Amino acid sequence: MGHPREEARFRHVREGDVRAPIRPVRRSTSVSGLPTRCGNVVGSSPAIQRVLSVVEKVADANSTVLVTGESGTGKELVARALHDNSRRADCRFVTVNCAAIPEELLESELFGHVRGAFTHAVSNREGRFAMADGGTIFLDEIGELPPDLQVKLLRVLETGEFNRVGASRPLSVDVRVIAATNRHLEAEVAEGRLREDFFYRVHVYPVTVPPLRERPEDIPAPDPLAIDVALLDMNHGWPNLGHDSLVHAVMDASCEAIEAGLPA
Secondary structure, three states: OOOHHHHHHOHHHHOOOOOOOOOOOOEEEOOOOOEEEEOOEEOOOHHHHHHHHHHHHHOOOOOOEEEEOOOOOOHHHHHHHHHHOOOOOOOOEEEEEOOOOOHHHHHHHHHEEOOOOOOOOOOOEEOHHHHOOOOEEEEEOHHHOOHHHHHHHHHHHHHOEEOOEOOOOOEEOOOEEEEEEOOOHHHHHHOOOOOHHHHHHHOOEEEEOOOHHHOHHHOOOOOHHHHHHHHHHHHHOOOOOOHHHHHHHHHHHHHHHHHOOOOO
8 A cells, every 4th residue: 555664665676676575476487588477468578578577576565556558568467467476366356447437436436335325325335445455456547537536546545544435434445556557647747637646656666568569579470280270261161251350360379379388
């Protein structure tokens, strides 16, 4: 949650000291010794190795991690790897897409509500933070949060406390927060759409996930056998298969071959 002593304990992590008190991260290595996998984050390029290195260093920290990158780069996979390699791995990993929930429902979704808090609130409801108690909550598209919810989330990050909608008594949780965005949050702060204090609470450990076009060496080589099978099927069983579908079919077959340890 960002406790000062916790941040002091892990300050040397941000400064590059590899002697941080962390658990071993479950990683796979290639013949050359380069890391190729951490959970479902796969690759041996220098760019993805930097991501895996950050995961290794901050997995057990309780402070907030901000995962940035373009849409489709695998930000949730990085968040999951952080959780799975932390001391919270045996507890819940709860995901919330802040952009997919209507603004008027988002507070109740995050913090829950009590019976009678609003129309149709016929019973008490547990929010996502309560569900994640002891574990990790992943807040995707954090840049979509409206200002009033930024203030309430800031309180959770600072104190570990929140109020359910309609309740006067606060609840306490022990939750590690991982946030993600495809926006440039510094620009959002400059333009007044994001609170500066909220930004700095979220931006404790930044991790940037590079797009695949910047690390082409992480694209698995197509399996020749998979290409032959796909072409054969296209000629005999898939007469209307388009080029994009063929590419996806070949790549899927190639990945399955690599996972099975077959030559690609």
